[in-house]
Amino acid sequence: MTTALICIDMQMGMADRIAAGRPQANPMAEAHVAALLALFRARGLPVVHVLHDEPETPFQRHLPAGAPMPCALPVTGEAVLWKSRSSAFAGTGLEALLRGQGTQRIVVVGAVAAFCVTSTVRAAFDLGFQVVLPGDALLAFDIPAHDGGRIGADEVLRVTLSLLGADFATLVTADQVSGVLAA
Template sequence: MQALVIIDMQLEIQRRIETGLDHVNPGTPTRIAALADAFRHRGLPVLHVRHADQNPASAFHPASAGHGPMPCAEAQEGEAVFVKSTSSAFASTDLADHLRRAGIHRLVVAGAVAGFCVNSTVRAGADLGFEMTVLRDAILGFGLPDAGLSARTVLDVTLALLEADFARVLPTAEVLARIDADSFDLAD
């Protein structure tokens, strides 16, 4: 069984975009909303991952306004929400156990941020034996100006590394077309 995993689409990420930080895939929220709707329509699980920093000064502290989900990542009743304190969604949550109990072995990953939490979650998931698919145009990425790297460069390198050994990388439109097919299965 497949599940959609939405990583760290939180209000702090939206704030960073609105401040004009160099980023790629500005249509990510719209694509994630469409993916979530399609998965729900087919009765497939939609899982939410949110980052929580214990530092009260952090924008990702649970009491901070930045901790809440963006509208595209609001969990519906019955959808699992995993709150992590590490980069990988697997390291500080029971996500792997939840997936195994539910018989989920293929994950479609969307969210933020490409070079950090998406990257570490996908790698960890692959190492744990899950089949990972990353949506190339539903992943937000930011630049690393101190390293002289644009958001496009960070995203392209991250996706190339993930595709080389850890995941399939597909466009959202292809996954949506497969969901609309009679038998949705990313294995083929």
């Protein structure tokens, strides 16, 4: 079974949030993303980078915040797609690219767990892809609560993974992905 790695929104704007002290879960997420990129590259498996490019935000391809983070720099031969919506499938050609490669299963890493990662995982499931989600290779931040206050980053990630793991993805750790690829 062909498996591709989808690396979502690992952009300098995320690094800026972290550097500014924004509460986050998974302080090792960047290292896990880099390790998974290395694993897929070493095995000659497809890697696709999907980056956010949205007017009126810092996440634009021509701005510093839109550049890829050092841990997730694309290399020659890897597809780089730009999106202006939450899901990596919305208007990017990602589905056609994956189907053209014969991809049936995807491993999704990146940012932000409760937003673009969630949208992408749900869309992938709806399109018939098997989804593997290494929860420790996701960036997750605190968010404002609908009824006031804030929801901590760890709780946001816990709820996000619980929802996605219930129906849409197989939850693993970054260290377990090599075993998934062997299966």
